Structures are given as structure tokens and as C-alpha cells.
Amino acid sequence: MAGGAERGRPGAGRTGLRLPFGPRTGEREDARDDGHGGERGGERGGARRGGHPDSRLYGRRRTGRPTRLTAIGTGVAATVATVALAGVDRMLFGGLGVLFGIGYLVICFQLAVRVRFADLLAAPISGPIAFAVALLLLGPVTSSGLTAQVVALATGLATRAGWLFTGTGLAAAIVLARFVAQRRIHRDR
Structure with a gap:
């Protein structure tokens, strides 16, 4: 609940929830602060534009193309x-x-x-x-x-x-x- 106070970043704990897969204290985060209380480009919690919030766990972004069969x-x-x-x-x-x-x-x-x-x-x-x-x-x-x-x-x-x-x-x-x-x-x- 005190995710923003732990990391000392403005807007980091804005949602009030700290997800278990999010960055821990002292680790580098993918989304950087833009100085206005939010993350750059509207990215929150490591979510990349057009991707799933957990996409960094899976190692790749989903595209619009369908999954192919082997x-x-x-x-x-x-x-x-x-x-x-x-x-x-x-x-x-x-x-x-x-x-x-x-x-x-x-x-x-x-x-x-x-x-x-x-x-x-x-x-x-x-x-x-x-x-x-x-x-x-x-x-x-x-x-x-x-x-x-x-x-x-x-x-x-x-x-x-x-x-x-x-x-x-x-x-x-x-x-x-x-x-x-x-x-x-x-x-x-």
C-alpha cells in the first residue's frame, strides 16, 4: 500500500496496490518518471504501449498477429x-x-x-x-x-x-x- 513512499517516486503508488510482479525497492524500473507525477508515455507498472501489463515477465510483446501452429x-x-x-x-x-x-x-x-x-x-x-x-x-x-x-x-x-x-x-x-x-x-x- 505504501509503494510510492517506499520508492520515493511521485505517482508510483497512485493506484494504492503493489502488484507482486512489480519492481522491488532498489531495482531498476522499465517505466521512468517524467517529472509530472506520472510515467512517460502513459505507461504504468511496467506496462508497455499496446502490451500486456505482465509482458516483461513473458519476455516479449504481443502483436496483432495470430499465434501460429507448429x-x-x-x-x-x-x-x-x-x-x-x-x-x-x-x-x-x-x-x-x-x-x-x-x-x-x-x-x-x-x-x-x-x-x-x-x-x-x-x-x-x-x-x-x-x-x-x-x-x-x-x-x-x-x-x-x-x-x-x-x-x-x-x-x-x-x-x-x-x-x-x-x-x-x-x-x-x-x-x-x-x-x-x-x-x-x-x-x-
């Missing part, structure tokens, strides 16, 4: 989203139909847009794997056994090949467009 993150996101979508479609409609197909297209689009540039190939690869996993886990199986599972998976892939190829082609086209655009940017520099 190759492993792309595979996990594809599998979780596709299996969840297949489960919802099976609960609502009793099988994997149009909702599953349209949802797969949306998932492939999002994967291709959000994957890191270094891991571009992960988007068109992880989509079909997630599609097959969803069919394997939630597709209709008429009898038990490994052979029945393989036949059900092959049948499910064959009957839904249109959705599978469209989603994979969409992801591949977006990834190719991103790759070409990035190469042009680097070449123009």
Missing part, C-alpha cells in the same frame, strides 16, 4: 477437431454425413491458414490423417475384429472421398499460395 500442434488440432465434429454429427444425425464433410472443409482451411511457414506441409498431411482417425473411431462397424475395422475404414474413406479430396486439396492450395507469396516477399527484399 507441425505437432497442427496434427493435434486437426485430430481433436475432426473427432469432435464426427462425434457431434453422429449424435445429432446418427452417422457421418454432410455436417462432418463441411466441418472437415472448415478444419482444413483453418489448419492451412494458421500453420507456421516452417511447417506448411503439416496442414495437408494432418487433415487426411485426422479424417481417417475419426472414421476409425466413430465410423459404422458391422462386426467386431480387425478385418471388419479395416473394411469399415476403407468403405468410409471411399464413400466420403469427395469431402476428403476437397478438404485436402483446399489445404494444399492455401499452403502453396502462402509458400509462393512468402518466396516473392523474400525475393523482393
Whole structure:
């Protein structure tokens, strides 16, 4: 509560709260006093302009750009989203139909847009794997056994090949467009 009196800076304890991650007595503070009772540039408690008040703890500022997925993150996101979508479609409609197909297209689009540039190939690869996993886990199986599972998976892939190829082609086209655009940017520099 007496943060301003401890540090001897005018305006330092203005809020009445001393946060546990703030600078301690005797430590150098990022925001400097401008001589008018406030910190320079409207920065308070180490908060940088446009950043989070705790940004110095994390070591970097947040920008407006979205967080990119790694190759492993792309595979996990594809599998979780596709299996969840297949489960919802099976609960609502009793099988994997149009909702599953349209949802797969949306998932492939999002994967291709959000994957890191270094891991571009992960988007068109992880989509079909997630599609097959969803069919394997939630597709209709008429009898038990490994052979029945393989036949059900092959049948499910064959009957839904249109959705599978469209989603994979969409992801591949977006990834190719991103790759070409990035190469042009680097070449123009």
C-alpha cells in the first residue's frame, strides 16, 4: 500500500496496490518518471504501449498477429477437431454425413491458414490423417475384429472421398499460395 513512499517516486503508488510482479525497492524500473507525477508515455507498472501489463515477465510483446501452429500442434488440432465434429454429427444425425464433410472443409482451411511457414506441409498431411482417425473411431462397424475395422475404414474413406479430396486439396492450395507469396516477399527484399 505504501509503494510510492517506499520508492520515493511521485505517482508510483497512485493506484494504492503493489502488484507482486512489480519492481522491488532498489531495482531498476522499465517505466521512468517524467517529472509530472506520472510515467512517460502513459505507461504504468511496467506496462508497455499496446502490451500486456505482465509482458516483461513473458519476455516479449504481443502483436496483432495470430499465434501460429507448429507441425505437432497442427496434427493435434486437426485430430481433436475432426473427432469432435464426427462425434457431434453422429449424435445429432446418427452417422457421418454432410455436417462432418463441411466441418472437415472448415478444419482444413483453418489448419492451412494458421500453420507456421516452417511447417506448411503439416496442414495437408494432418487433415487426411485426422479424417481417417475419426472414421476409425466413430465410423459404422458391422462386426467386431480387425478385418471388419479395416473394411469399415476403407468403405468410409471411399464413400466420403469427395469431402476428403476437397478438404485436402483446399489445404494444399492455401499452403502453396502462402509458400509462393512468402518466396516473392523474400525475393523482393
